[in-house]
Amino acid sequence: MSAPATPALTGDAAVDNVLYADHITIRFGGLVAVNDVSFTIPPRSVISLIGPNGAGKTTFFNVITGLYEPTEGTVFLEGEDITMVKPHKRAAMGLARTFQNIRLFGLMTAEENVMVAMHPHLKSGIISTVLRTPGQRREEREARDTARELLQYVGIGKSEGELARNLSYGDQRRLEIARAMALRPKVLLLDEPTAGMNPQESQQFNDFVYRVRDEKGISVLLIEHDMSVIMKISERITVLDRGTMIAEGTPDDIRNNQQVIEAYLGKTGTREGKRLA
């Protein structure tokens, strides 16, 4: 099923969805990187954003997370207009992300990496931190316990004392997710989460994403190049090509969509030598 660039949204999309990006356009000088794209993330959903190189995925993602201000359009989080809200504030409001290139503190332990991320939710001010008041010590103990629980949750509980840089690549990705979850997100935005994972880690990742959705009630948005991951994991897929939304639907809809096949493979079916999984 192919969708127009501006699908008609029924009801109040800003209220019914955790996230609603309404008619987003982003221009860089003369280049229209994203062209009038509307997009929703329903509660407890696993959604993917795909498209060939240069399609506008990262640019759109950056508008959602607040790194870019859209030229036109509005972003709502649980009905609240967050278009002008800065990235760190959005993170504290419940939009947590991981990065394509892992960004951990390599010389801190796994546990410390998660504790640092909790900072926006901690109450202690600078004075009580310096004086190490009983309240501050209690809060630190609780933060440490929560960090350990999160590390257990993502499957690297035994590595709590390891320096982040000594963890395997797959475990560093898990640590990034634990850190994002420390923000108690409503939406978890994952940029290329399975890059560099082996097939077994990739399968475990799929199971993990469903657990996050079902047990924690968090919605997950993925940008991912690996089609086999996308097709297995997504409840809904949105496809961008040259800044325009060319299709939206279930994995089966997308797999059989002629426009999507052409966008990826070219009309002759040979572009980049790829196949849709």
Ligand SMILES: Nc1ncnc2c1ncn2[C@@H]1O[C@H](COP(=O)(O)OP(=O)(O)OP(=O)(O)O)[C@@H](O)[C@H]1O
């Ligand atoms: N900061 C910027 N300034 C100017 N042009 C940009 C900027 N960021 C992205 N673009 C351009 O916008 C278009 C969309 O790029 P974007 O990185 O969003 O695509 P993408 O789908 O994420 O691609 P890839 O899969 O290769 O990462 C490209 O033509 C890119 O060159």
